[in-house]
Amino acid sequence: MAFASSPAETRAPDRAGRRLWLAFALVSVLATVAAFVVAADLGRSHAIASVRAAGDSASTLAIAVLRGELEKQRALPLILVRDPDVEAALDGADTHELDAKLEDIARETRTAVIYLLDRSGRAIAASNWREPTSFIGTDYAFRDYYREAMARGSAEQFALGTVSNRPGLYITRRVDGPEGEPGGALGVIVVKVEFDRVEDDWRALGGQTLVTDRRGVVLLSTVPAWRFHVEEPLAPAAAAEMRRTLQFGDAPLQPLPFTRDGDMVTSSGAAAGRYLVTRTGVPTTDWQLDLLLPVERAIRSERGDLQAIAALALMPAIALAGFLLRRRRQAAAQRRADARIKAELERRVEERTAALAGANARLIEEIAERGRAQERLSDAREELGKANRLATLGQVTAGVAHEINQPLAAIRTYAENARALLKRRDEGATDLALDKVVSLTERIGLITETLRGFARRGDGALEPVSVADAVAGALMILDAPLRQAGLTLAVEPVPPGLKVMARRVELEQVLVNLMRNAIEALGTAPPATEGPPLSLCIDAGADSVTLTVADRGPGMTAAEVAALFTPFRSSKPKGLGLGLVICHDIVGRFGGTLSPACRPGEGCAFTIVLKRAP
The missing domain is CATH 3.30.565.10 (Histidine kinase-like ATPase, C-terminal domain)
Known part of the structure; x- marks a missing residue:
């Protein structure tokens, strides 16, 4: 049923209606502004969280690539110190065959250079023996990797090559003389690892990647301009020691062009932009790996998406609110109509309740009648079960005579034989016949008991x-x-x-x-x-x-x-x-x-x- 609005509602003042619509418009504008501000903030947070998760995954891959290269190259010095050609070269033998062997090993393992230092720190064999920049004859006694290897047995140092002027990690191992013989340390085997391929693999991960040592010096980077910069200014003594050992050559060791804000970094110069930094320690080293992923584009994208969603959500919400506002003036009339409908429904419910009460009484009577019919059905089933058991018992009773007739016939035969044997005075045969009669008599009892058991199924x-x-x-x-x-x-x-x-x-x-x-x-x-x-x-x-x-x-x-x-x-x-x-x-x-x-x-x-x- 439809009900028309009352005349009193249609004569409401226009002034009150205009105020109501103005308030509605103001609230809509404020809600839209608030939604856009919240969407922008949520978009920024969500973008940063997404970039951070991507940075964690990419950092794991970057470290795996770096560790794979390190572990492969660390095995070379351990193997070469036991090579007979190395010991022979340190003992004064010709090094030509060792040069060729080191050249082959460096080519197969993609190692930058492998060379052998004698006890004084002079290179006597090298994999780059054919090149104009060959290390053979160069004195490296001033290098930390030589002195630490001679002192402790092994060392690792990242430095700039004095001849090749290329950075790399020098992995060294001391070559000791035979046990029990005089002479001690014979020399040092050196493997230089360059990370150009590693940096190329890092570039495929997106963003920028750099590795710093414990002093904050950038050793590796996908941005060459950042290499050999520092995170914080170095102390004068530390900088002087690096100059003395030529670890980083004449690199300026200037601070990175970064402005940090927590885990956010703003870079100027090369690779300028705003980045989210994910820092992870490199296992088995004292290095730190920083992965910088750009966030500005992600933030703009997330903000735009969420603001579009907010706009799409607000449009139907505002339209719905306007519709509800329009319907507000009709609500009172609708409530009165609902009251009339409610009264009518209550009257009909009372009538229906009376009809249901009569139907319920009839249903109770039908349930009682069905219960009595169920009792009669149960009695009939019981009588049928009794009749079935009596029929089965009749079959078994009739079978008793059938089963006993067989041994009875045998008893009669043996009894007649016994009477004939008695007339002959054959006592042995007579006793045997009577024993069989007794046995068959017992058999009749057993058969009878068996059939009785069959009757009661026990x-x-x-x-x-x-x-x-x-x-x-x-x-x-x-x-x-x-x-x-x-x-x-x-x-x-x-x-x-x-x-x-x-x-x-x-x-x-x-x-x-x-x-x-x-x-x-x-x-x-x-x-x-x-x-x-x-x-x-x-x-x-x-x-x-x-x-x-x-x-x-x-x-x-x-x-x-x-x-x-x-x-x-x-x-x-x-x-x-x-x-x-x-x-x-x-x-x-x-x-x-x-x-x-x-x-x-x-x-x-x-x-x-x-x-x-x-």
Whole structure:
């Protein structure tokens, strides 16, 4: 719904409106100025932080380049002091071969010059022996790098070459005579390192790079005009000592044309500009590396970007503020309209609440009815479970008679044999027959207990069962039926000690059922001529044992095989259809499988696969 403004609001004085708009314009101008000032300050800070981060990274790279060159060149004197040609030259031998060797080494390692000083400080061999400015014959005894090497064994000195007039780092190592022989120090090997390639690599990092020693003298720099300047004026004594040793030749040793402000430097003359300085110590030396990165362009760029962002942000903000100011005079009317809408909504909420209360009562009644239906469903499920358990118990009860008939038939046979043997007064044979009757009677009790356990599903844990004992027990029960049927069971020898995970009585029960079924099948039709009519094969694998009961009877069709494990379905006239069902369940509880393979006219084979006992 839309509501129009009230007449009272539209008649507001124009004077108040003009004052309001003037105040709005003033605030907008002040906010714009403040935003530009803050953006400029933030841009400067952000630019400096960015340049500082870039300086840290570039300083790490610059030091890595310098250290790589230093470490490579420091290894040369250590190797050369052990060179036989060096020792021979110091011992007075011809130095021509040593000159050529030093020339090759300097060329391969990109070293400025390598030369050998004798005990007095005179150069007797040098890699620049071919050049007009060869060092051979020059006396360097006044150099600190010679005197310190003779005194301490090694030295490093940055200086200006007296012959080449090129700066470089002189790395020296004393050559000592053989241990135990007189003579002491023989001379000094000197490697001069120039850093032109290092300075070229530094230029690729951007900005300007310089290295100062512990006295503040600039040794290396990407700006040649800064070389051999100092950070602070030197003391007269230190300057005089440098002049005496010609370390920096006749360099003026004047202060750098820098004006410092914390870590900011303003340079005049060569490479003039404003820089941010990142200072880092050079490991394994007393040098300091300063990386100067220009900041003015970065500051201008960051300031311009942030001020543009501020302007872009302020424009919609000012426009939004103007829009809100325009809407301010309509706010009162809108509030009154909202009050009317609120009252209407409250009335409708009351009506809706009453309707929901009735719906809630109906929902509670439906929930109660659903609870009662759930209780009836639970009762029905319980009754169904009871009916299912009774049906299973009926199957097992019917199976008891089926399982006991087998040993009962054997008992009857042995009892009749015992009566005949008594008439013959054959006491030994009679006792043997009666012993078998007693054994079979105990077997009936065990079978009954086993079937009772099957009914209540409390079979206990599996245990290792001897396959030979189980086969022997099954054959004892089937001895009479086999003789009555005139059949001979072909049994493969059982490997000694072979055991499976099962329960003995139930395993014997399965074997008796399978072989009894085979005997009955062989009685309905003449067996095939090939192979034994009834056989029991045992195959022991690494993890499993396979027992196969095979007959050469009439076999079965595919439809009959499919219904073998269905309760109360049997192909025998008086069969209950429970024997194979029970056998299949027993083997399944052992963790094994029972599978048939039958063909009409060729017989059947039932294969039991059980886990082999460890």
